[in-house]
Amino acid sequence: MKAKNKTDWAEAKEKLINTVNPVGTENVSLEKLKGRILAEDITAAENVPGFDRSPYDGYVFKAEDSKGAGEAQGVTLKVIENIRAGQSASLKVIKGTAIRLMTGAKIPEGADAVCKYEDTDFDDLTVTLKREYRPGENIVKAGEDIKAGTVLAEKGSIVDTGLTGTMASLGITRAEVFKRPVAGIISTGDEVVDIDASLPVGRVRNSNRYTIASALSDMGIDSVYLGHSGDAVGEMKKMILKGLDECDLIISTGGVSAGDFDIVPDAMEEAGFTLLIHGVRIKPGMACAYGVRDDSLMLALSGNPASSLTNLQCICMPALRKKCGLKDFEHKMIKMRLEYDFKKTGPGTRFIRGQLKIKDGEAIFEASGRQGNVVISSAIGCNAYGIVNGGTGPLKAGDMIYGFITG
Secondary structure (H helix, E strand, O other), X not given: OOOOOOXXXXXXXXXXXXXXXXXXXXXXXXXXXXXXXXXXXXXXXXXXXXXXXXXXXXXXXXXXXXXXXXXXXXXXXXXEEEEOOOOOOOOOOOOOEEEEEOOOOEOOOOOOEEEEHHHEEEOOOEEEEOOOOOOOOOOEOOOOOEOOOOEEXXXXXXXXXHHHHHHHHOOOOEEEEEOOOEEEEEEEOOOEEOOOOOOOOOOXXXXXXXXXXXXXXXXXXXXXXXXXXXXXXXXXXXXXXXXXXXXXXXXXXXXXXXXXXXXXXXXXXXXXXXXXXXXXXXXXXXXXXXXXXXXXXXXXXOOOHHHHHHHHHHHHHHHHHHHHOOOOOOOEEEEEEEOOOEOOOOOOEEEEEEEEEEEXXXXXXXXXXXXXXXXXXXXXXXXXXXXXXXXXXXXXXXXXXXXXXOO
16 A cells, blocks of 8 residues: 555544544443543432531521620520431420530521530530621531532543542432443564563564553553564454454554555555545654544554654544543643753654643643654653644744643
């Protein structure tokens, strides 16, 4: 196959987004929901709290009884009952009376104000108020935290700790979530050897398998290793077909440039994939091929470690987030100030691996060492990519650029 015209990165990203859909749903118990993506809205069926309650250990009374109370001359009320959290008063608060209660206890009938123990003088039979209170003061109203009918989280949201606790407070024990997609990873190239094998001169270790699997895990995608294919179309085709049977998508590394042994695009087409993209105008990560067959997606990436990771995170990530069911799948863009000079220029878009830091309230971007196609070590600690548009540069320290965070 001849190399096709390379596509602009933004166009390639949109084509992938428009191609994918979530893989399905499953019902999961609350204990296992953390980090999963909702396939339904979570709506409160009741108020939280479900009744008016006290926020303090103290006394509850009629606010009108506190009229005229002050430090010099207090108002003394008769204590008619003591109640704990979880109990309900058996008596009604009437004029001139108060009930002693604990934090969380239900407000008794007839009462409309609460005071703290420490703001009063009291004994077993009476309590003396030292200031005036207004109706409703120090009372947590029913539904103050959550009102019945409130949508707490929308479909496509990630279940976090706060939502887990809120669902528990409402007695919601299960939820429908999107299934985690499974990606089949294929390594190609006669020069590639397993990481625990001896390394003859001219060969390279299969780091891509582990780098790609780790990046997919960060996105909420499980992965299986389908194996290593040599530089033969038939062998690669057989491995792709195996992936179609076992996985929701396939990701390969290597064999996508224009050389005699770059056989992956041909193998994709022989396996029934329609090529969407063959090459994008970016550095690093230009060599690639994306294809679809029915609901299956295949991302064939460069064999160069930094190139494959950059292409995956900068172009493919939004589509993969969408496939996971995430509502907000697009890159989280941010304007950042360069920490150091960046001298490289080029006709196409360049993605810079680096770290986003906050200094004096400002977003600062620090490029991570050398940025070559094979320099995977510059991805250590990388939490953001800076975007340098084609024809732009060189850039100076202090210049502003756009980029996005990888999470």
